[in-house]
Amino acid sequence: xxxxxxxxxxxxxxxxxxxxxxxxxxxxxxxxxxxxxxxxxxxxxxxxxxxxxxxxxxxxxxxxxxxxxxxxxxxxxxxxxxxxxxxxxxxxxxxxxxxxxxxxxxxxxxxxxxxxxxxxxxxxxxxxxxxxxxxxxxxxxxxxxxxxxxxxxxxxxxxxxxxxxxxxxxxxxxxxxxxxxxxxxxxxxxxxxxxxxxxxxxxxxxxxxxxxxxxxxxxxxxxxxxxxxxxxxxxxxxxxxxxxxxxxxxxxxxxxxxxxxxxxxxxxxxxxxxxxxxxxxxxxxxxxxxxxxxxxxxxxxxxxxxxxxxxxxxxxxxxxxxxxxxxxxxxxxxxxxxxxxxxxxxxxxxxxxxxxxxxxxxxxxxxxxxxxxxxxxxxxxxxxxxxxxxxxxxxxxxxxxxxxxxxxxxxxxxxxxxxxxxxxxxxxxxxxxxxxxxxxxxxxxxxxxxxxxxxxxxxxxxxxxxxxxxxxxxxxxxxxxxxxxxxxxxxxxxxxxxxxxxxxxxxxxxxxxxxxxxxxxxxxxxxxxxxxxxxxxxxxxxxxxxxxxxxxxxxxxxxxxxxxxxxxxxxxxxxxxxxxxxxxxxxxxxxxxxxxxxxxxxxxxxxxxxxxxxxxxxxxxxxxxxxxxxxxxxxxxxxxxxxxxxxxxxxxxxxxxxxxxxxxxxxxxxxxxx
Numbered sequence: 289x290x291x292x293x294x295x296x297x298x299x300x301x302x303x304x305x306x307x308x309x310x311x312x313x314x315x316x317x318x319x320x321x322x323x324x325x326x327x328x329x330x331x332x333x334x335x336x337x338x339x340x341x342x343x344x345x346x347x348x349x350x351x352x353x354x355x356x357x358x359x360x361x362x363x364x365x366x367x368x369x370x371x372x373x374x375x376x377x378x379x380x381x382x383x384x385x386x387x388x389x390x391x392x393x394x395x396x397x398x399x400x401x402x403x404x405x406x407x408x409x410x411x412x413x414x415x416x417x418x419x420x421x422x423x424x425x426x427x428x429x430x431x432x433x434x435x436x437x438x439x440x441x442x443x444x445x446x447x448x449x450x451x452x453x454x455x456x457x458x459x460x461x462x463x464x465x466x467x468x469x470x471x472x473x474x475x476x477x478x479x480x481x482x483x484x485x486x487x488x489x490x491x492x493x494x495x496x497x498x499x500x501x502x503x504x505x506x507x508x509x510x511x512x513x514x515x516x517x518x519x520x521x522x523x524x525x526x527x528x529x530x531x532x533x534x535x536x537x538x539x540x541x542x543x544x545x546x547x548x549x550x551x552x553x554x555x556x557x558x559x560x561x562x563x564x565x566x567x568x569x570x571x572x573x574x575x576x577x578x579x580x581x582x583x584x585x586x587x588x589x590x591x592x593x594x595x596x597x598x599x600x601x602x603x604x605x606x607x608x609x610x611x612x613x614x615x616x617x618x619x620x621x622x623x624x625x626x627x628x629x630x631x632x633x634x635x636x637x638x639x640x641x642x643x644x645x646x647x648x649x650x651x652x653x654x655x656x657x658x659x660x661x662x663x664x665x666x667x668x669x670x671x672x673x674x675x676x677x678x679x680x681x682x683x684x685x686x687x688x689x690x691x692x693x694x695x696x697x698x699x700x701x702x703x704x705x706x707x708x709x710x711x712x713x714x715x716x717x718x719x720x721x722x723x724x725x726x727x728x729x730x731x732x733x734x735x736x737x738x739x740x741x742x743x744x745x746x747x748x749x750x751x752x753x754x755x756x757x758x759x760x761x762x763x764x765x766x767x768x769x770x771x772x773x774x775x776x777x778x779x780x781x782x783x784x785x786x787x788x789x790x791x792x793x794x795x796x797x798x799x800x801x802x803x804x805x806x807x808x809x810x811x812x813x814x815x816x817x818x819x820x821x822x823x824x825x826x827x828x829x830x831x832x833x834x835x836x837x838x839x840x841x842x843x844x845x846x847x848x849x850x851x852x853x854x855x856x857x858x859x860x861x862x863x864x865x866x867x868x869x870x871x872x873x874x875x876x877x878x879x880x881x882x883x884x885x886x887x888x889x890x891x892x893x894x895x896x897x898x899x900x901x902x903x904x905x906x907x908x909x910x911x912x913x914x915x916x917x918x919x920x921x922x923x924x925x926x927x928x929x930x931x932x933x934x935x936x937x938x939x940x941x942x943x944x945x946x947x948x949x950x951x952x953x954x955x956x957x958x959x960x961x962x
Contacts, residue, residue, distance in 0.1 A: 289561055290503075292347045293510045297562060299345050300514050301931055305353075306521065308343060314360035321362060324408075326415035326695050326710065328362055328370060329474075333696055334422035335360040336473040342433035344442070349508065350462055350515040351430050351442055352469035357522050359475060370692070371475075378532055378624030378640065380480035381471070381700035382633025384487035387463050390452040391427075395420045398705055409708040412695060416705070419696035423470040424451065456498075457505055460491040461512040467700070468516060468533075474696045477524045478532030478625035481516075481567050482632040485537050485552040492551045502554065510558045517566050526818045527950060529565050529941020532625030538581075539572035540601050542619050547572075548581065559595075560588050565933055565940045570623050571596040573902055582895040589894065590885035592913045594935025597627060597875060598898060603907040604629055607871030611801060611809060613718065626938020627815060627843075627873040627908055628722055634702045635718030636711045637808070639872060641689075642682045643724035643819050644795055644812075646731035647827045647840065649674040654738075654757065654831070658750045664743040668787075671735070672794045679723075679798035686721055687805040719806035722872035725795050726819040727840040729777045729847040732788035733832035737774045739787075741767075741831075757829045760836045772833035778846035779853050780860040789865045796869040813872025814844035814907075817937055821949050839953050842937050843910075845877045848956050855880070855897055855960045863904035875908035876901070877935070879957045882913045910935060912957075919943065919955050 289297075299305060320331045339356040362370040386394065395417065402413035431446035445454075445462040454460040464481075471479050495505060516533060523531035537555055538548035559569050571585055585596050601619075608618040608629060617631045624630045628639030650671055657670035691712040698704035704715030741747040748756075748767055756764035775784040792814075800812040816823075820840045828836040834849050841847050844862055852858050855878055862876045884890040894911065901909050912935045922929040926944035934943045934954050943951060 289510065290507045293507055293514070295347055296345065296511055296514045300517055300564075305345055305518070309355060309357045309522075311358045312339065312356060313358065314339065315363065316360050317363040324411045326411045326693050327418070329693055330415035330418040330422075330695050332360050332362065332370070333419050333470075333474045336475075337422045337426045337470065340426065340473065342430045344434070344437055344439055347511075348439060348515075349441055349458065349511045350465045351434060351439075352465050354469075354472075354519045354522060378478040378480065378626070378628060378630070378638075379636055379697075379701070380482040380622050380624065380630055380632040381467065381697070382702055383464060383467070383482055385633060385702070386467065386700055387460060387487070388453055391420060391424055391450045392452060394699055395424075398699065401705060401708060405708060412693075412698075412708060412710055415695035416699050419474070420699060423466075423696070426470060427451070427466055454491055455494070457488065457491040457495045457500075458508050460488055461508060465512070465515055471697065471700075472519070472523065474694065475524075476694060476697045480532055480622060480624050480630070480632070481535040482622040483537075483539070483620070484535045484567075485549060485555055486547060489549060489551050492554075496550075502550070506554055506558060509554055510562055513558055513562055513564060513567060517564050520566060527936065527941055527947060528945045529936065530625070530939050531566070533566040533568060534570055534623050534625060534939075535567035536570045536572060536599075536622040537596075539619070540574050540576075542615060544576070546576075556584065556588060559593070560591060563591055563593060563931075563933065565593075565942065568597070568939055569595040570599055572599050572601055573898075574601040575902055577902065579895060579899065582898050583891055586885070586891050586894045586898070586911075589880075589911045590882070590891070590913055592882065593933050594910065594912050594940035597623075597938075598901070598909040599623065599629070600902050600905075600907050602902070603867050603905055604871060607868035607907070610868060611720070611811060611871065617718075623873065626817065627875050628813065629871060629873050631718055633700075634716065635720070636701060636716040637718055637720040637722060637811070639722035639811070639813075640724060640815075640817055641686050641721045643726045643817070643823065644675065644678055644682060644799065645726045645819065645823050645827070646675070646791060646795075647727040647734070647830055648823070649678050650731045650734055650830070651827055654754065658738075658754065661750075664739045667738065667743075668735070668790070671791070675791065675794045676798050679795065682723055682799070683802055683804075683810060686810075714806050719804070719808035720811055721804045721806075721808065722811045722813050723799050724813050724815045724817060724819060724872070724874065725792065725870065726816045726823050727827075728788055728792065728814070729841050729845065729850065730830055730832060730834060731791055732784050733774070733776045733847055733850065734830045735787045735791075736776070736784040737771045737831040737833075740774050741770060753831060757831065760829045761833070768833050771831055772849065774832070776832070776847065776850040776852075778850050778858040778861050780857040785861050785864055792865055792870060800869055811872040812870040813874045814867070814870050815872070815874025815938065816840060816843050820937060821953055839956065842877045842953070842957065843874045844908075848953075856900065859897065859901050859904060859906065863901065863906040867905065867907040871907065873908055875910040875938070876906060877910040877912070877957075879912045879914045879959050881959045882915045884960075885913055914954070914957070914959055916955055916959060919951070923948075923951055923955075
C-alpha cells in the first residue's frame with residue numbers, strides 16, 4: 289500500500305470529511321409542476337447536480353464526492369411528493385458501451401433521434417438531453433476545480449473524459465466514478481459495477497503496454513476503491529452498506545475459456561489489502577476452476593469481509609438461457625445489488641419486486657385447513673394451494689404497479705434510445721421481474737414436524753399443535769422440544785429435503801417464466817433480503833419450534849433453530865434441487881468460525897467445501913468468517929469496532945452501524961468449525 293493510498297484510507301476511515309456536506313431543502317414545484325413526467329425527473333437531477341459544489345480530499349484522483357446530501361422534490365397535485373413515486377430497481381448499466389463512445393457521442397445520438405420524434409417520444413428525448421447536459425456541466429465544473437486546486441492528474445483525465453472515451457486505466461476509472469456519481473444524483477439506486485475486469489481490461493492492458501507497472505496500476509485501483517466508498521453512508525438502502533456496489537470477476541465463455549485475468553487478480557489484491565465494504569466481490573466459478581484460485585479466494589474470506597460470493601456458471605448460464613436470455617448475454621451475466629443474476633447494460637430486471645413467503649402461506653394452511661385434513665398428503669395439497677394463490681396474487685399485484693420514469697438511466701441501458709422508450713416503459717432489452725422465495729427451511733422443517741408428530745407418530749393432535757402455536761409454546765415445552773428434534777434441513781436428510789423441494793417446485797411452477805406486463809417474465813429466486821427479519825416479524829410460532837416473530841435463516845440457508853451436523857451435510861441438503869428453476873439468485877450462506885482459517889489446512893478444507901458446492905450443482909455460495917465473542921463485544925463497545933465488517937444478507941456493512949435486529953441475526957447464525 290503506497291503512502292497516497294494510506295492517506296486516502298485514513299481520510300475515509302476517520303469520516304471527518306462527511307462534515308463538509310450540506311443538507312438543503314430544495315422544492316422545485318414552482319418551476320416543474322406543469323412539466324411532463326420525463327422533464328420533471330430531468331429537472332430534479334439537474335437541480336441536484338447544480339447543488340453539488342466540487343471538492344477534493346488530499347491526493348484525490350477521482351473527485352465526484354457529494355457536497356449536498358438532500359434531494360430536491362416536486363409536490364404533486366394530491367399533496368404527495370414525486371420522491372415517493374421514484375422508481376427503484378437493481379441494475380447494471382452499459383459501462384463498456386458508454387465509455388467506448390463517450391458522453392458527447394451519446395448526446396449527439398440522442399439529438400439525432402429527437403429530430404424525427406413526436407409526442408411522448410419527443411418529451412423523452414428532451415429530458416434525456418437535459419440530463420446528459422446537466423451531467424456534463426458537473427464534469428466541467430470538476431475539471432475547472434481540479435485545475436484550480438492543482439490536482440493535475442484529475443484535471444488531465446477530465447480533459448478527456450467523460451466527454452470522450454478514456455485512453456488509459458485512470459481515465460476509465462474517472463469516467464466510471466462520474467457515472468456512479470451522476471446516477472446517484474439522479475436517485476438511481478443500487479447500481480452494480482458489473483464485470484469490471486472485462487470492460488476495464490483494454491485500458492489496463494493499454495497501460496501495461498505503455499510500460500506502467502502493476503504496482504502503479506494497483507495504486508490507481510486502490511485509490512478508486514476508496515473513492516467509491518466515500519458517500520456510501522448516504523446511499524439509499526435498508527441499512528448502511530446495502531448500496532448495490534457489487535463487482536464481478538472471472539467467468540467462462542461458451543467455449544470454456546477462463547476469463548479471469550491480470551486485472552481480476554489485481555482487484556482481489558486491492559480488496560484484500562484495503563478491507564472495505566465496497567466493492568462487494570463476486571467470483572464466477574465452474575467445475576474447472578483451479579483449486580489454487582479457490583484457496584486464494586478463501587484467504588479473502590478469512591479477512592471477514594463477507595466476500596467473495598461464488599456464482600456457479602455451470603448452473604447460472606443454462607438457467608438464464610432457459611428463461612429466454614440469449615446465449616451471448618447469459619455468458620456475460622453479472623449480479624445486481626446483492627446476488628440477483630442480471631445482464632449488464634441490457635436489462636431493467638426488477639429482481640426484488642416481490643417475495644413469496646413460505647412460512648406465511650404455511651401459517652394460512654395451518655389455520656384454515658389442518659383440522660380438515662385426514663392425511664399429510666391432503667395437508668400438503670392445501671399448503672401448495674396457498675403457495676399457488678400467493679403466486680397468483682404476486683403476479684397480479686406486480687403487473688398492476690406503475691413506475692416513475694428515469695431519462696438519464698435510460699441513456700445508459702440498451703436499447704432505450706434506439707426504441708425511444710424510457711427504461712421503465714419497456715425500453716430495455718430485458719424487462720423481467722424477480723420474486724424472492726423467503727423462509728424455505730422454516731417451512732420445510734415445519735412440514736416435517738407436522739408430518740411426523742401429527743400424522744405419522746400421532747404424538748399430538750392437530751388441535752393440540754394449533755393450540756401450542758397460538759400460545760407461542762407457553763405451557764407446551766415438551767411438544768416444542770419434540771418439534772426441535774424432528775429432521776431438519778441442512779443434515780442431508782431426504783425426508784425433510786424432499787418436502788423443501790416439493791415446495792420449491794410449486795413456487796417455481798407458478799412464478800418462473802410467467803409473463804409480466806413489461807414484455808418479460810417472472811423469475812423465481814432463493815433469497816430473503818431483509819425478509820429474514822421483517823417478514824419473520826409478521827409470522828407467528830411455527831411447527832419447527834420457532835417462536836412468534838423470531839428470525840428466519842438468511843437466504844437459501846438452514847433455520848437459525850436447526851442443529852446442523854456440519855457444512856458438508858448442509859451443502860448436500862441445499863444442492864439437491866435443480867436450481868436452474870430458481871435462477872433469480874439467493875445464496876447458501878454459511879458462517880465458519882474464524883479459527884478455521886488460522887492454518888493452511890483449514891484454508892484447504894474450506895476451498896474443498898467450495899469445490900464440493902460447485903460439483904454438486906449449487907448456484908451461489910456465501911462463506912463468512914465470524915467470531916461470536918467479538919461480535920458480542922462490538923455490541924457492548926461499538927466505539928472499539930468502527931470498521932468491523934460483516935455480511936448481512938447479500939451485502940457487507942459495518943457491524944456497529946446496523947440496527948440491532950440485524951446484529952442479533954448475524955450473531956445467532958451457525959458457526960461451523962469445518
